[in-house]
Amino acid sequence: MQTPHQDKLDASKNPYVLMPILLLMWGSLAAVSKLLLERLDSYQVMFYMYALGAVIFFAILIRKVRLKEALKSWKVSDYGLLFACGLFTFLYDFFYLKSLELIPAVEASMLNYLFPIFIVLFAVPIHNEKLTWAKLVSVGMGFLGTALLTTKGDLANLNFTNAKGDVLAILAAVSWGIFTNLVKKNKKDMVVSTFLITAVALVLSTAAMLVYSRWIVPGQADFLGVLWLSLSNIVLGFFLYFRALAYSPASLIASFTFFTPFVTLLFIVLLLGERLTWVDGLAAVLILFSVPMQKIGSVLAARRAPGTIKHDV
Numbered sequence: 001m002q003t004p005h006q007d008k009l010d011a012s013k014n015p016y017v018l019m020p021i022l023l024l025m026w027g028s029l030a031a032v033s034k035l036l037l038e039r040l041d042s043y044q045v046m047f048y049m050y051a052l053g054a055v056i057f058f059a060i061l062i063r064k065v066r067l068k069e070a071l072k073s074w075k076v077s078d079y080g081l082l083f084a085c086g087l088f089t090f091l092y093d094f095f096y097l098k099s100l101e102l103i104p105a106v107e108a109s110m111l112n113y114l115f116p117i118f119i120v121l122f123a124v125p126i127h128n129e130k131l132t133w134a135k136l137v138s139v140g141m142g143f144l145g146t147a148l149l150t151t152k153g154d155l156a157n158l159n160f161t162n163a164k165g166d167v168l169a170i171l172a173a174v175s176w177g178i179f180t181n182l183v184k185k186n187k188k189d190m191v192v193s194t195f196l197i198t199a200v201a202l203v204l205s206t207a208a209m210l211v212y213s214r215w216i217v218p219g220q221a222d223f224l225g226v227l228w229l230s231l232s233n234i235v236l237g238f239f240l241y242f243r244a245l246a247y248s249p250a251s252l253i254a255s256f257t258f259f260t261p262f263v264t265l266l267f268i269v270l271l272l273g274e275r276l277t278w279v280d281g282l283a284a285v286l287i288l289f290s291v292p293m294q295k296i297g298s299v300l301a302a303r304r305a306p307g308t309i310k311h312d313v
Helices: 004-009 015-026 029-036 042-064 067-071 076-102 104-111 113-125 133-151 164-184 192-212 218-246 250-257 260-272 278-304
Strands: none
Touching: 015 218, 015 250, 015 260, 029 076, 029 104, 029 218, 029 250, 042 067, 042 076, 042 192, 042 218, 067 076, 067 218, 076 104, 076 164, 076 192, 104 164, 133 278, 192 218
């Protein structure tokens, strides 16, 4: 059995290890999706993404998990929770991909980057997390950094091209905020849970494609693209995200997700050769220090209340 100190040092449970890996994968999401949407529509992208994810999870499930034993202690409420998680992860991808069809990727991403705020806000009623000054400052720093990155420090240049696309991108952020807080409540086997969540999203995406789109066989490049989205956004993405949520407060994970635009910017610099400006550097500093801000707040709160131990949900 591990001691609390050893548990904190365990890399497989440490959000400071798990989240950077996840954010490296998330950084490519908007660009890859935008490229795929030139030849596939959003319904087809979602169908193939979830279908591949479900197949991979099922293969892992039959090799690693004894399903009967894993489901013995499950209640109707457990299935209901995972159905809700599957619904909101589907809604996130649905709203985000639809927004990418209507507005530029930068605009959709900027509005989607509001989801850390919704994670913190929904954590209050769902997990009874306290909205401390440190969390508010952390969210404010992350949001300001995101705004600087996306506007290059000039708010006058911020032009919204399509109201419907903007609303869809914001709804995606709301959906991810709800999904994150719901999935944190799940305490069942991770492999079984992720398979069921993906299966629910697959059923919904299949129905949506049959009603609003059509079946096509993607080309090799498109297949590799949706395979990457499935691996980075669902298979490995779910595992790393759920693992981090299991051992960290939702508000801390929300602060980490403010790194997403910064990681996206790094991909642009590395792949396209664009240069960083001083505004980009300032934005990076704000985003990078938004996560430690919560830790500082926790330490100060602990010092003010000696002899008490407080645990975030």
